Amino acid sequence: MSESQFSEGLEDVVAASSEICFIDGDEGRLVYRGYDIHDLVGGGSTFEEVIYLLWHGELPSTEQLQSFRLSLSTERALSQGAVEVLKTLPKTGNAMEMLRTLVSASGLFDPDDGDTSYDASVRMAVRLVSQLPTMVTAIERYKTGQAQIEPRKDLSLAGNFLYMLNGVEPDERDARALDIALILHADHELNASTFSARVTAATLSDLYSAVTSAVGTLKGPLHGGANEQVMLMLKEIGHLEDAEAWITKALEEKRRIMGFGHRVYHTEDPRATHLRRMSQEMGERKGNTTYYEISKVVESVVREKKKLNPNVDFYSASMYYMMGIPIHLFTPVFAVSRISGWTAHVLEQYRHNRLIRPRADFIGIKRRAFVKLEER
Numbered sequence: 231m232s233e234s235q236f237s238e239g240l241e242d243v244v245a246a247s248s249e250i251c252f253i254d255g256d257e258g259r260l261v262y263r264g265y266d267i268h269d270l271v272g273g274g275s276t277f278e279e280v281i282y283l284l285w286h287g288e289l290p291s292t293e294q295l296q297s298f299r300l301s302l303s304t305e306r307a308l309s310q311g312a313v314e315v316l317k318t319l320p321k322t323g324n325a326m327e328m329l330r331t332l333v334s335a336s337g338l339f340d341p342d343d344g345d346t347s348y349d350a351s352v353r354m355a356v357r358l359v360s361q362l363p364t365m366v367t368a369i370e371r372y373k374t375g376q377a378q379i380e381p382r383k384d385l386s387l388a389g390n391f392l393y394m395l396n397g398v399e400p401d402e403r404d405a406r407a408l409d410i411a412l413i414l415h416a417d418h419e420l421n422a423s424t425f426s427a428r429v430t431a432a433t434l435s436d437l438y439s440a441v442t443s444a445v446g447t448l449k450g451p452l453h454g455g456a457n458e459q460v461m462l463m464l465k466e467i468g469h470l471e472d473a474e475a476w477i478t479k480a481l482e483e484k485r486r487i488m489g490f491g492h493r494v495y496h497t498e499d500p501r502a503t504h505l506r507r508m509s510q511e512m513g514e515r516k517g518n519t520t521y522y523e524i525s526k527v528v529e530s531v532v533r534e535k536k537k538l539n540p541n542v543d544f545y546s547a548s549m550y551y552m553m554g555i556p557i558h559l560f561t562p563v564f565a566v567s568r569i570s571g572w573t574a575h576v577l578e579q580y581r582h583n584r585l586i587r588p589r590a591d592f593i594g595i596k597r598r599a600f601v602k603l604e605e606r
């Protein structure tokens with residue numbers, strides 16, 4: 231294999247063809263099935279509509295959306311098996327690891343388990359999209375020793391998530407803010423977790439296995455896990471007047487600043503544009519803009535000194551925090567959204583499958599004489 235074929239971290243390597251999501255990293259554009267995210271958010275689209283769009287390639291009509299919402303809302307309850315598995319997990323466990331375990335276990339209790347047909351995978355995708363919010367909120371209530379709250383069919387996916395998390399009627403403005411955040415996180419081409427989902431699917435393994443791979447990949451702090459690290463950083467900074475000195479020192483110490491930089495965007499991440507505004511609005515509405523203001527200082531110093539832009543994980547952190555979502559649920563909330571993209575990609579992979587199996591640029595020793603144990 232020639233050296234020119236090798237790209238560290240697969241940078242700029244085209245590893246699949248896809249019709250789902252287009253990113254222009256120079257212009258800072260993110261497009262789902264031809265629709266710019268700015269138009270979807272500005273035009274009042276909903277997360278349910280975006281899931282339909284990612285899966286079917288078209289926006290739904292009123293009737294299609296109505297029946298799609300119904301099919302999602304009737305699949306919200308977890309299987310009894312998954313509920314039992316949750317009770318065996320350590321309450322102090324990492325929420326993403328618990329989510330990964332519940333996704334994996336739910337596959338065994340899915341009524342279509344073992345059916346390898348495409349139609350069965352579509353039914354599994356409906357269940358996973360519907361049940362991830364239930365899994366995440368069940369994990370939180372289990373961790374905090376509170377009774378589980380049964381999902382409601384009459385609420386949107388975002389509204390029902392907040393309802394199951396807090397046990398009270400969700401504030402409409404919070405539900406819409408979460409709905410928009412879910413739209414913004416829904417898909418992002420061949421990001422690391424979607425790539426792992428596609429690699430698993432390409433062996434013709436099942437949808438739950440593919441999503442289990444994806445959840446494990448999203449957890450890492452260089453990917454979806456960054457949003458939790460951002461909030462921990464903002465809390466460590468603590469006071470607006472300390473922000474500039476803190477971040478300047480961190481950069482001098484050559485620390486990696488979570489929520490900044492991106493493999494594909496060379497300009498502002500278009501999702502960050504919305505999340506910055508939403509973080510400010512959420513802070514103002516909840517009467518505390520400190521974390522938004524600290525974030526603005528961090529952004530301006532990192533931009534000036536490192537020429538790095540905030541990514542999707544930067545302003546989502548302060549926005550979720552002010553909405554009252556616990557920090558350890560930030561990455562699980564990302565999964566509640568990205569499950570729409572993962573399943574769209576896995577279904578696309580199944581439709582046009584070929585095993586994904588790259589090569590390694592071997593840099594080790596190619597041949598040595600074996601020496602018996604007693605002679606070493």
Ligand SMILES: CC(=O)SCCNC(=O)CCNC(=O)[C@H](O)C(C)(C)COP(=O)(O)OP(=O)(O)OC[C@H]1O[C@@H](n2cnc3c(N)ncnc32)[C@H](O)[C@@H]1OP(=O)(O)O
Pocket residue numbers: 239421451452453454456485486487488489490491492493494536538541542543
């Ligand atoms: C949903 C998402 O996954 S969005 C990304 C979430 N992840 C984060 O926010 C974590 C922080 N960011 C990063 O680690 C990176 O920017 C990544 C992983 C997102 C992209 O990384 P890559 O494109 O592979 O860039 P790479 O890691 O090679 O870094 C290139 C250079 O930029 C620097 N750099 C990149 N991001 C950052 C950062 N956030 N803070 C400080 N320096 C950075 C690196 O130190 C490196 O500098 P060097 O050449 O002097 O060593």
Ligand SMILES: O=C([O-])CC(=O)C(=O)O
Pocket residue numbers: 415417418420421422493494541542
């Ligand atoms: O595309 C990426 O590499 C990471 C990202 O922003 C995402 O998954 O949303």
